[in-house]
Amino acid sequence: MLKVKILFVGPSEAGKSVLANFLSESTEGIGSYLPTHAVRILEYEMPNFGGNGKGAGCRFELWDCGGDQKFETCWPALMKDSHGVVIVFNQDSPTHLKEIEMWHSCFVQQQQLLESQCLLISHHKPGNAMDPENLTLPPPLNRLQVVHSSLEEDPEDFRMEFVKYLKGITKLVNENRDREEMLLIT
Ligand SMILES: Nc1nc2c(ncn2[C@@H]2O[C@H](COP(=O)(O)OP(=O)(O)OP(=O)(O)O)[C@@H](O)[C@H]2O)c(=O)[nH]1
Ligand SMILES: [Mg+2]
Numbered sequence: 001m002l003k004v005k006i007l008f009v010g011p012s013e014a015g016k017s018v019l020a021n022f023l024s025e026s027t028e029g030i031g032s033y034l035p036t037h038a039v040r041i042l043e044y045e046m047p048n049f050g051g052n053g054k055g056a057g058c059r060f061e062l063w064d065c066g067g068d069q070k071f072e073t074c075w076p077a078l079m080k081d082s083h084g085v086v087i088v089f090n091q092d093s094p095t096h097l098k099e100i101e102m103w104h105s106c107f108v109q110q111q112q113l114l115e116s117q118c119l120l121i122s123h124h125k126p127g128n129a130m131d132p133e134n135l136t137l138p139p140p141l142n143r144l145q146v147v148h149s150s151l152e153e154d155p156e157d158f159r160m161e162f163v164k165y166l167k168g169i170t171k172l173v174n175e176n177r178d179r180e181e182m183l184l185i186t
Helices: 016-023 069-079 094-109 155-185
Strands: 002-009 039-046 058-065 084-089 118-123 145-149
Touching (some): 002 155, 016 039, 016 155, 039 069, 058 155, 069 094, 084 094, 145 155
Parallel strands (some): 002 058, 002 084
Antiparallel strands (some): 039 058
């Protein structure tokens, strides 16, 4: 079975743990805010999600990282062998907009991931209106795919968009695996 590791990073209190719980269908509900310490790993499987029709399903690991920069010393260990990076933020927070440049630089650029391996999630907490038109990001962030999430308004639409992102990642992982196989054979 194909294994795919995806990191959830971004500012504290943005909603990373809430979204990771929702996507992995964890039974943990939304409670009062509990900062994540370093990392929490959520695992789930999607049968018939092999990417190229080869494998029987896919196992995803969502690495829900703590947004506090005091965990910076753990970041290299977290990044190791990750296939994708998801940056969660709240677009109505000016400090978040500034901070995501740092998360992108540390987790995407320094790891030399492709743009298609990174996803930005503009998370809308209850009471924060969904207004995708109001989001303008500076380069290089403006080249990345952005998905809007609102668990109150349209959770399933968000899940679908996230699955599309996972499909792209799975395809990439499969292609890399095929390439490695070919190199061993030749
Ligand atoms: N009701 C509701 N509350 C939300 C939602 N998203 C975030 N919250 C609230 O915001 C708090 C912070 O969200 P978390 O997901 O814990 O934030 P985080 O990004 O994981 O923060 P760190 O672990 O410190 O990096 C939650 O405990 C909720 O109280 C949402 O979609 N609905
Ligand atoms: Mg958290």
